[in-house]
Amino acid sequence: MSSSKPASVPLTHTEVETLIAxxxxxxxxxxFATxxxxxxxxxxxxxxxxxNTLIFYASFANIFAxxxxxxxxSALSHENGALCQFQGFLLEMFMQSDxxxxxxxxVNVYLVFFHRYDSxxxxxxxxxxxxxxYGLPxxxxxxxxxxxxxxRGKMYGNATLWCWIDGNWAPVRIYSYYAPIWIAILMALVIYVRVGIEIFQKRNQLKVADTGNLSGSNDIRPTTFAGTRTTEIQVTTDLWKPPLVTPPSPIAQPGQKRSGSLRGQTELEPNEQYSITICAHNDPLTRLRGNTFGLRGSNVGAPIDKIKWAYTKVAILFAISxxxxxxxASINRIHGLVCPARPSFGLxxxxxxxxxxxxFWNAIIYFATSLGICxxxxxRWRSRGETKEVGGGKGFGARKGLVKGKGLEKETASTVEFSEHKSVGSLGDSF
Known part of the structure; x- marks a missing residue:
C-alpha cells in the first residue's frame, strides 16, 4: 500500500473503464449544450x-472542465507527463469556478433586494x-x-477517474478544493434563505392590507411599497404614411378617458387618420397589488419587481444544480479520505x-428561464420568412409582413407601468 495508487487498487480494470466511459x-x-x-x-x-450573463461567464469554466x-x-498511464499535469490543472481550477x-x-440577488442595485x-x-x-481557483x-x-512526488497524479490531486496528497483535496466550494455554496444558501424570509414577510403585509381594504378598514399603508401607475395607449394609424402630430391636449385626470383624432389645421384623408386614447389609473389598492415584491425603501416599480423575482428564480435554480x-462528489471524496484502500464503485x-x-444543467436553466425569449x-425568424413571401421584401408594409388588401391598419394596445421614482437603470436591461 506504499505505491502511488492506493485508492485505485480495489477497483477492477472493467470498473475503471466503465467510469471513464x-x-x-x-x-x-x-x-454540446454549453x-x-x-x-x-x-x-x-x-x-x-x-x-443569462453570469451563466455565460460561468460556461467557460464548464468548457475547460x-x-x-x-x-x-488517457493521462493515467504517465502520471508525471504533461497531459496528466494539464488535466489536473484544469480540474483543480475550473471545476470549482462554477x-x-x-x-x-x-450576491447579485442580495444587492438587488436589500441595496436596490440596478443593472x-x-x-x-x-x-x-x-x-x-477565476482568480481564486x-x-x-x-x-x-x-x-x-x-x-510523495508531484501533487497531480492518480485520482481513480482522472489525473488530479494524487491519493498521497488526499487531505489537500479538502483544503484546496472542497472547502472553497462548500463555502461558496453555503454563502449562496444563506442569502436565498434571507431573501425568502423577506419575500414571505412582504407577502403577508400585502395580504393584511388587501383584507383590510375589503372589510372597509382604512388602515392601508401603500407607502410601504413603491407606487405604480398604469397607462393604456391605443394607436390606430396608416403605416404607409407618417402620422401627423399636433400639440398634445391637456392631460386627462386619473380615471378619465380622452380620445380624439389628430387632424391638425387641414383635413386628412380617411386613410391618413391617426388617433390616440390614453387612460391613467391611480387607485391606491391597484398600486399596492401591483408591487407584490416591493421592499422597504425600494425605488423600483411592479415590472422591475417581476424581473427581480425572475432573476432570483434563475439564481436559485443555479444553486440547486x-x-x-x-x-x-463530496460524499465520494470524504469516503475516499476515510477509507482510502476501499473506494466505492457506486459513489x-x-x-x-x-x-x-x-x-448541461447550466444550459437547461439558461433556456428554461428564457422560453419567452426563445x-x-x-x-421574428418566422415573420422574416413570411415577409420574403409577401411582397418580395419591398416596402415598409412588406418588411413588417402586414400587407392586407388595399389599406394597411395597425392597432396596438400597451400597458406601461412605471415607478414614480425610477432609478438610472433597471434589471430588465440587457448585457
Missing amino acids: IERVTASISV LILIGTFIFIKDFRTLS NVAALIGG PMWSCAMA HRLKRLYWVYGVVC FIPAMFCLFYRTHK ILVTWVP NVGSAVVLPLQG RKVWR
Whole structure:
C-alpha cells in the first residue's frame, strides 16, 4: 500500500473503464449544450439578459472542465507527463469556478433586494466576479502544478477517474478544493434563505392590507411599497404614411378617458387618420397589488419587481444544480479520505455522472428561464420568412409582413407601468 495508487487498487480494470466511459459521455453532452448556450448569447442579443450573463461567464469554466473530463483516463498511464499535469490543472481550477459563479449570482440577488442595485451598478461588478471566480481557483491550481516533495512526488497524479490531486496528497483535496466550494455554496444558501424570509414577510403585509381594504378598514399603508401607475395607449394609424402630430391636449385626470383624432389645421384623408386614447389609473389598492415584491425603501416599480423575482428564480435554480452536482462528489471524496484502500464503485459512478454535467444543467436553466425569449426569436425568424413571401421584401408594409388588401391598419394596445421614482437603470436591461 506504499505505491502511488492506493485508492485505485480495489477497483477492477472493467470498473475503471466503465467510469471513464460514463464521464466521457456526460462531458460530451455538457460540451454540446454549453456551445449552444455560448452561441446564442453571442449572436442573439435577446438572450443577453442580466441573469443569462453570469451563466455565460460561468460556461467557460464548464468548457475547460469538460475538456479535462474528456481526456478521462488517457493521462493515467504517465502520471508525471504533461497531459496528466494539464488535466489536473484544469480540474483543480475550473471545476470549482462554477459554484463560485453561483455564489456571485446570489450576491447579485442580495444587492438587488436589500441595496436596490440596478443593472448599471451590477454590471460594474462583473470584473470583480471574474477575478474572484477565476482568480481564486487559479492560486491552488498553480501551486499544485509546481509543488512536489522527494517522498510523495508531484501533487497531480492518480485520482481513480482522472489525473488530479494524487491519493498521497488526499487531505489537500479538502483544503484546496472542497472547502472553497462548500463555502461558496453555503454563502449562496444563506442569502436565498434571507431573501425568502423577506419575500414571505412582504407577502403577508400585502395580504393584511388587501383584507383590510375589503372589510372597509382604512388602515392601508401603500407607502410601504413603491407606487405604480398604469397607462393604456391605443394607436390606430396608416403605416404607409407618417402620422401627423399636433400639440398634445391637456392631460386627462386619473380615471378619465380622452380620445380624439389628430387632424391638425387641414383635413386628412380617411386613410391618413391617426388617433390616440390614453387612460391613467391611480387607485391606491391597484398600486399596492401591483408591487407584490416591493421592499422597504425600494425605488423600483411592479415590472422591475417581476424581473427581480425572475432573476432570483434563475439564481436559485443555479444553486440547486450546484447542490445536485457537488453533494454526491463530496460524499465520494470524504469516503475516499476515510477509507482510502476501499473506494466505492457506486459513489465513483455518481461522481462520474454529476461532475461533468455542470455545463448541461447550466444550459437547461439558461433556456428554461428564457422560453419567452426563445418564442420571441422564433416568431421574428418566422415573420422574416413570411415577409420574403409577401411582397418580395419591398416596402415598409412588406418588411413588417402586414400587407392586407388595399389599406394597411395597425392597432396596438400597451400597458406601461412605471415607478414614480425610477432609478438610472433597471434589471430588465440587457448585457
